[in-house]
Amino acid sequence: MTIFPAHAKFKYSWRAYQKRFLDDLDGFLTDRHLHVTAPPGSGKTVLGLEVMLRLNKPTLIVAPTLAVKNQWVQRFCELFLDTETVPDWISTDIKAPGLITVTTYQGIHAASGFPDDEDTEVNRKSSRVSLTEIIKKLQKQKVKTFIFDEAHHLKNAWWRSLMELKASMDPTVVSLTATPPFDVSGSEWQKYMALNGPIDVEISVPELMIEGDLCPHQDLVYFTLPSYEEHRKIEHYHTQAAAFFKEIENDDILLNALENHPVYQQPMEHLDWIYENISSYTSGLIYLHFRKKEIPEIHFEIIGDQDQYIPEFNFFWFEELLDFYLIVDEVNFKNEEEHRVALGNRLKRQGFMEKKAISFFNNKNVSQILNSSIGKLEGIKKITEFEFSVLKEDLKMVILTDFIKKEYLSTDTENNLHLDKIGAIPIFEKLRRENIQNKKIGVLTGSIVIIPISAKDKVDELCYKKGISGISFLPVTYDKNYIQINLTEQIKHDIVHIITEIFQYGYIQVLIGTKALLGEGWDAPKMNTLILASFVSSFVLSNQMRGRVIRVDKDCPQKTGNIWHLVCFDSQSDNGGQDMDILKKRFKTFVGISAEKETSIENNFERLNIKTIEREDQIPLINQESFSLANNRKDLAQRWKSALDKGNILVEEIKIPSGDLMAVTNMKMTYLGKMTSNLSKVMISTVLLFGQDLLLGILKNIQAIDSVKNFSWILFLLGGLGLMAYGLKFYRALRQYLKYKYTAGYIGLIGEVVLKCLIYERIITTSPEKMEVVSSGAKSDSYCYLDGGSHYEKSQFIQVLQEVISKIDNPRYLLKQKAKRFFTNKYIYYPVPEIFARNKKGADLFAKIWSEKIEQSELIFTRTIEGRRILLQLRFQSLLKRNADIEHLHKWTR
Secondary structure, three states: OOOOOOOOOOOOOOOHHHHHHHHOHHHHHHHOEEEEEOOOOOOHHHHHHHHHHHHOOOEEEEEOOHHHHHHHHHHHHHHHHOOOOOOOOEEOOOOOOOOEEEEEHHHHHHHHOOOOHHHHHHHHHHOOOOHHHHHHHHHHOOOOEEEEEOHHHOOHHHHHHHHHHHHHHOOEEEEEEOOOOOOOOHHHHHHHHHHHOOOOEEOOHHHHHHHOOEOOEEEEEEEEOOOHHHHHHHHHHHHHHHHHHHHHHOOHHHHHHHHOOHHHHOHHHHHHHHHHOHHHHHHHHHHHHHOOOOOOHHHHHHHOOOOOOOOOOOHHHHHHHHHHHHHHOOOOOHHHHHHHHHHHHHHHHOOOEEOOEEOOOOOHHHHHHHHOOOHHHHHHHHHHHHHHHHHHHHOOEEEEEOOOOHHHOOOOOOOOOOOOOOOHHHHHHHHHHOOOOOOOEEEEOOOOEEEEHHHHHHHHHHHHHOOOOOOOEEEOOOOOOEEEEOOOHHHHOOHHHHHHHHHHHOOOOEEEEEHHHHOOOOOOOOOOEEEEEOOOOOHHHHHHHHOOOOEOOOOOOOOOEEEEEEEEOOOOOOOOOHHHHHHHHHHOOOOEEOOOOOOOEEOOHHHHOOOOOOOHHHHHHHHHHHHHHHHOOOOHHHHHHHHHOOOOEEEEEEEEEHHHOHHHHHHHHHHHHHHHHHHHHHHHHHHHHHOHHHHHHHHOOOOOHHHHHHHHHHHHHHHHHHHHHHHHHHHHHHHHHHHHHOHHHHHHHHHHHHHHHHHHOOOOOOOHHHOEEEEEEOOOEEEEEEEOOOHHHHHHHHHHHHHHHOOOOOOOEEEEEEEEEOOEEEEEEEEOOOOOOOOHHHHHHHHHHHHHHOOOEEEEEOOOHHHHHHHHHHHHHHHHHOOOOOEEEEEEEO
């Protein structure tokens, strides 16, 4: 017997992958957890509702935002009950649960009474109801199904509330997410898994593209430049930074303070301090050398630098030095208190020091100038005009930004306020004032909603259908073509849905909103263009915002989506500035199609094939190339098909720059030397073995025939033994040389060690026969991934592999490997990954398998005096090298 109404059924046909998922549902639910990860647009909400019906128990649904909470109710009513009227057995109040109760994570936490400094106001209001009372009410309703939508949102305090709720109710947990938080710490990941269970089903963007469940889409970048005023401010920061640097070049108070610091006077007595503050210690040495002071030999012995190499004193070391002088060590610089305070205050006033962090170029002030550059307003206008010129009346564009900036509205008959900030209202004003194409523009935020006057009748009609009466409008005093909706309590809950419908019908062609309201969970399938005027770079939210435009539109099968990313380019920065850094980080969070002729599907910025910008005058040409690509929507579907045909699986792999693996070169040279040596010995043995006849002929002319024969047999025996011994050594050296000859092959061997250990520790439970470590590479980079296993297992493999080949920080155990080069012994060290280094048994296992598969190595415990000394030297070397980062890539491949 079903507890839900008999007519509660999904009114459409299931997509192929959804049907496969539902057919296997019983198997997924054996542990009473169902964890599904799939991109936006894949129909997770509908799947969650169907699972709820099949479990046939009173249900608690928890969503990340109010908008998403309302969407769950709307979807169930529309797609399962075929009505717009919400039945009274669906509750949106956690304090009064129903057969279905829909709430938010914050709503549960607010009711729990746990302290939360970030939301004290909510706690004061909600302290009347305890979590215990809510549990009793849910138990009374016999709630036995929990649905967690996008559970990656959980803060630590919220997680505590949910875990207590879960423990008390013992429900079946259904977790749905577009983006599992793979970039969080290990402990946070464990919490995430404890709540949601292991990932059961993973659906990738390419898979959905093949199914036809996402539309062809492409990412595009538009570069802007700072305004004249902004450029002056940035230049001023650079000038001030250079002035500080020049000042420190000749600061004798600082020089004297460093010379007399105990760590430079008696370094052997302060090894623990050096170990804990290696970057501070190094910055002092570099500065002393820069000031032409002789560095005593003892310091090179401590850091293990036989070459006595001291790097150049640059801004990186300048920041480290000031951090040391002003923040790290207040005790030993007490005599310079007045100088330190004055210097620190000046740094704060000029924006180079904030919250005990010193930064000259990656500082908050420069970042804010670039992020909110008014040059982006002009960029938004040009993109909007271009897209309208291509799509005309079919344009359905959304512009997402971070702030409203309501102060740019005016009650006067004209609005001539200077637009010098980025926000929903400044963007609206820019487009409204320069709207030569007569585009229909709207604004949708939590507190301000503006629509074209031509959409008023449609709003009234939709309100009437929803039973909302008494809706009122406010005039936009300076433009009779627009009106503002008065957001009363009655309409607040439905305004997003109403404006979304207006947008879908085409009464608004350009909708400007905030990421908080529309960035996640909001659904408008007819949207075909998105401009991300947001500064966000987080793993989760970037993917969520972008997911709004890639959904298919059943009324328009040929729909394509353009996603525009804005970058304010800083010509004074070597890498294009902080805005560029944010964009590159954002591109690591999602896969998309490349812009090259040979199309591919992957997740890095490089796939856009944008040339390196060396001069400002290159920017217009690069932007024009983006417009050409954006204009070619007709070929977009074919380009996706071409890329999809090249693969059948999305793999997560690790990309290692060759500079990060000098150890491979050292070992290769070691075995090349061994091969050469053994080969020469083999040749000598061969002469001794096969040259006996020649030798006999020569010696026959000597008169001691018997003794010559005996001597010849001795040489023959020695030659044979030598050939066997050195031949075998040559063979071994050749095998080892070939192992190290290609970096990719060596990485593959390390991957096999990691995989074997993870299987032994039962972190990976898939059968070994179903998995394979795959490695490949070119001259500059090497790649490695795990073929087979679950999404979680692949991710764990990559993380542990990265730990082994990354720069050494502070591992409990090291592997010490000998490498001989030019008659000198050199040692190479690798960290034992934390997951195996928690105890001696795990570390021994890793060392044993490493020695069997790669090279005989010694296990070093770093928490001894000798171990800390080695670690100190390794950390010093890591600090100096600062190579390119190891990257995680997602690629569609066979």
